[in-house]
Amino acid sequence: MSKQELVVLGQDEGAGVCCPGLLTAPLDEDQAVELAKVFKALGDPVRLRLLSLIASRAGGEVCVCDLTPAFDLSQPTISHHLKLLRQAGLVDCERRGTWVYYWLVPETTDRLAAILTRPAGEPLPDRTAPAGAAS
Numbered sequence: 001m002s003k004q005e006l007v008v009l010g011q012d013e014g015a016g017v018c019c020p021g022l023l024t025a026p027l028d029e030d031q032a033v034e035l036a037k038v039f040k041a042l043g044d045p046v047r048l049r050l051l052s053l054i055a056s057r058a059g060g061e062v063c064v065c066d067l068t069p070a071f072d073l074s075q076p077t078i079s080h081h082l083k084l085l086r087q088a089g090l091v092d093c094e095r096r097g098t099w100v101y102y103w104l105v106p107e108t109t110d111r112l113a114a115i116l117t118r119p120a121g122e123p124l125p126d127r128t129a130p131a132g133a134a135s
Contacts, residue, residue: 022115038112041088046071047081054091054102061103 027035042048053070054062068078082102085091089108093100 024119035115038088038090038108041084041090044081044084046073046078047085050078050081051085051090051104055104055109061101064100064102067102 042051049070050067053067064078064082067082068075071078082091082093086093086102089105091102092105093102095101
């Protein structure tokens with residue numbers, strides 16, 4: 001397991017220039033490294049399911065006690081996955097008594113969506129067949 005800390009998107013000094021859309025301008029090295037950490041957090045099926053369960057919950061938040069039974073994993077493993085999602089800035093949480101409640105951080109998912117979305121109304125570049133391909 002990696003002990004690497006995940007940087008929350010937009011929580012550095014250059015937050016305003018964090019990440020242009022992929023079709024707007026090429027990412028520089030720092031932007032690519034920052035984004036890769038967030039996508040790495042999303043790159044695990046358990047974490048992706050956890051994020052989906054949290055995001056789709058009516059009322060906007062869910063108790064960890066309601067998340068754990070959805071998986072055939074131990075509670076410490078689920079907590080580890082939730083910690084990585086939190087470090088990536090995708091979810092946040094609050095302890096209430098003995099339980100911890102999680103909710104989506106929409107600013108982070110909105111930023112990811114903006115990076116992956118082409119500007120409205122702009123067509124994709126024409127693609128030509130590779131050399132040697134049949135027409």
